[in-house]
Amino acid sequence: MNDMYEEAISSSIHKLNYAYKVLSIFLVFICIVLTDSNMDLFMVNFFIFIIMLLTDIKFRVYLKNISIFSVFFFFLFFCVSLVNLSLYEGVFFTVKVIDLIFYISIVAISSTYYHLAIGVRNFLFPFRYFINIDKVSLNLAYSIKFVDCLYDEYDRVHRVSEFRGVNFKKMGFIDRLTNFFNELGILVRFAIFSLNKQRDNVLVKKYGIDSFRYNYRLNKWGKTDTILLVINFIVIFITFVY
Amino acid sequence: MEIELSNIYYRDKLVDISYKFSKWRVTSIIGNSGSGKSLIGYVIMGLVKDYEGEVIVDGSTCYDKYDFFKNISYVFQKPWDHFICKTVYDEIAFSLRNFKYKEEKIDKQVRDALKMVGLDDNYFTRELNTLSSGEASRVAIATAIATNPKVFILDEPTIYIDVDMRNMLIELIKKLKDKYNKNVIIMSDDMDFVYAVSDNYILLDKGRIIKSGEIDEIKRQSDVLSSCSIYVSKFYDFINFVNEYKGVNLEDASNIDDIVQGVIARE
Numbered sequence: 352m353n354d355m356y357e358e359a360i361s362s363s364i365h366k367l368n369y370a371y372k373v374l375s376i377f378l379v380f381i382c383i384v385l386t387d388s389n390m391d392l393f394m395v396n397f398f399i400f401i402i403m404l405l406t407d408i409k410f411r412v413y414l415k416n417i418s419i420f421s422v423f424f425f426f427l428f429f430c431v432s433l434v435n436l437s438l439y440e441g442v443f444f445t446v447k448v449i450d451l452i453f454y455i456s457i458v459a460i461s462s463t464y465y466h467l468a469i470g471v472r473n474f475l476f477p478f479r480y481f482i483n484i485d486k487v488s489l490n491l492a493y494s495i496k497f498v499d500c501l502y503d504e505y506d507r508v509h510r511v512s513e514f515r516g517v518n519f520k521k522m523g524f525i526d527r528l529t530n531f532f533n534e535l536g537i538l539v540r541f542a543i544f545s546l547n548k549q550r551d552n553v554l555v556k557k558y559g560i561d562s563f564r565y566n567y568r569l570n571k572w573g574k575t576d577t578i579l580l581v582i583n584f585i586v587i588f589i590t591f592v593y
Numbered sequence: 594m595e596i597e598l599s600n601i602y603y604r605d606k607l608v609d610i611s612y613k614f615s616k617w618r619v620t621s622i623i624g625n626s627g628s629g630k631s632l633i634g635y636v637i638m639g640l641v642k643d644y645e646g647e648v649i650v651d652g653s654t655c656y657d658k659y660d661f662f663k664n665i666s667y668v669f670q671k672p673w674d675h676f677i678c679k680t681v682y683d684e685i686a687f688s689l690r691n692f693k694y695k696e697e698k699i700d701k702q703v704r705d706a707l708k709m710v711g712l713d714d715n716y717f718t719r720e721l722n723t724l725s726s727g728e729a730s731r732v733a734i735a736t737a738i739a740t741n742p743k744v745f746i747l748d749e750p751t752i753y754i755d756v757d758m759r760n761m762l763i764e765l766i767k768k769l770k771d772k773y774n775k776n777v778i779i780m781s782d783d784m785d786f787v788y789a790v791s792d793n794y795i796l797l798d799k800g801r802i803i804k805s806g807e808i809d810e811i812k813r814q815s816d817v818l819s820s821c822s823i824y825v826s827k828f829y830d831f832i833n834f835v836n837e838y839k840g841v842n843l844e845d846a847s848n849i850d851d852i853v854q855g856v857i858a859r860e
Binding site (some may be wrong): 512514518 | 690
C-alpha cells in the first residue's frame with residue numbers, strides 16, 4: 352500500500368551479477384551449515400551485516416521480513432532445545448536459520464523475479480535439453496522472492512481486516528503477550544534506527560530496483576562480484592577451519 | 594459522524610491540509626494524479642502512520658478505532674487491495690461477521706448490497722479472482738454498502754466501471770445522501786461524475802488545498818481547473834463560453850435542453 356511513496360534504490364548490491372546473487376545464496380547456505388562455533392557465527396553474521404549495509408536499504412525492512420517468521424523461529428527454537436536438551440543449541444540453530452532468511456531477504460529485495468530467474472537460468476543452462484529451464488528457473492525465482500512478498504501481503508490483509516471490523520485490540524492473553532513483544536520490538540527497532548546515519552529518510556526508502564535504467568544484457572560479471580565471491584569462500588574456509 | 598482534518602502534513606505529499614467534512618454532504622476531493630487525493634483517505638483510515646497533524650472525529654482526537662471503523666467504509670482505487678476472502682458472498686459478509694451481525698441479517702444485507710450494485714445472486718459463489726475489473730469494483734462498493742456505515746470514502750470509484758454502473762453509482766450516491774443521510778467522500782478527477790454527485794469540493798494540487806467550497810463555484814471556473822491540469826467538463830466549458838461571448842446567463846442549466854432554451858429566450 353505504501354509502495355507508491357517509496358523511492359527506487361540502486362546500490363552496488365542491486366547491480367551485482369544475477370548469477371552471483373543466486374550462487375551466493377548457495378554459498379551462504381554452506382557457510383551456515385558449516386557454522387559450529389561462536390566465532391563462525393560471528394563471522395557469518397558480520398558478512399551478512401556488511402552486505403546489508405551495502406544494499407542501502409533500511410534495517411527495518413529486513414526486520415519486517417524476519418518478523419513474519421517469528422512464530423516459526425519460536426517453534427524451531429523450542430524443538431531444537433527439546434531435542435538437544437540445551438537452550439544454547441536452540442538459540443544457536445535458530446540464529447543460523449535467521450541468518451539464512453536474512454540473506455535470502457537481501458537477495459530477494461535487491462532483485463526482481465525476472466533478475467533472479469535469469470540468475471537461476473544461467474546455472475540450469477547445461478540441462479536445457481532435459482528440462483524446461485525457463486519454467487524451472489522462474490519457479491525457483493518465485494520461491495526465493497516469496498520472503499520479500501510475505502510481509503507486504505500480511506501488511507495489506509492486516510490493515511484491510513482492521514478497518515473491516517477485525518478488532519485486534521480485544522485480544523486474549525497470548526495475543527496481548529505477543530503484542531507486548533511486538534511493541535517492544537518496535538522500540539528496539541527505533542533505537543537501531545536512531546543510530547542509523549540516514550535516519551532522515553526512514554520509511555522513504557523501502558526497496559526498489561532500478562530496472563528501468565538497468566539493462567540486464569549489460570549485467571556482466573564484474574569486479575564486485577569477484578571480490579564478494581572471494582570473501583564468500585574466505586568465510587566458508589573460516590567456518591570450515593574453526 | 595463528522596470528520597475533520599487539522600494541519601495534516603505527510604512528508605512533502607500533503608502540506609497543511611485542514612478541512613471539516615460536513616454532515617450529510619457529498620464532498621469530492623479533486624486533483625490530478627499524484628496530488629495527494631488518495632493519501633487523504635489513507636490518513637483518515639490510518640493506513641499511513643507517520644503523518645503530522647490530527648484527525649478529529651466528532652470533535653475528539655481520542656476515538657475508539659473499532660467504533661470508528663464500524664461507522665466508516667473505505668473503497669480502494671484498486672478493488673483487489675480490498676479483498677480478503679475467496680468468494681463474493683464471504684467477501685461482502687466479512688465485515689458483517691466481524692461486527693457480529695446475525696446470520697439471517699447478514700444474508701439479507703449481502704443480497705441487498707449486491708442488488709444495489711447491479712449484481713444478481715449468481716455471483717454469490719463466484720471466486721473473486723475470476724471477476725473482471727468492473728465486477729470487482731462493484732463487489733468492493735457492495736462490501737462498503739453492506740455494513741450500513743455513516744461515512745463512505747470512495748477512492749476513484751469510476752476508474753474501472755462501465756457507463757451503466759457509472760449511472761447506477763451516481764443514483765446510489767444521491768440516494769445514500771438524500772434518503773439515508775450518509776456522508777460521502779469521493780476522490781476523483783472525473784469532473785462529470787464529480788459535478789453529478791457532489792455538494793462540496795476540495796481542489797488539491799501538489800498536496801496543498803488550492804480551493805474549497807460549494808461545487809457550483811468551481812463549475813464556472815474552468816481556468817482554475819485547467820491550471821491544476823484537471824480535465825474540464827465540456828458541458829460547463831460551453832456554458833462559460835456562451836456566458837462570456839453571448840452574455841447569456843445559464844447558471845441553472847443542467848443539460849443541453851436548458852442551454853438551447855436559454856439561448857432561444859435571449860434571441
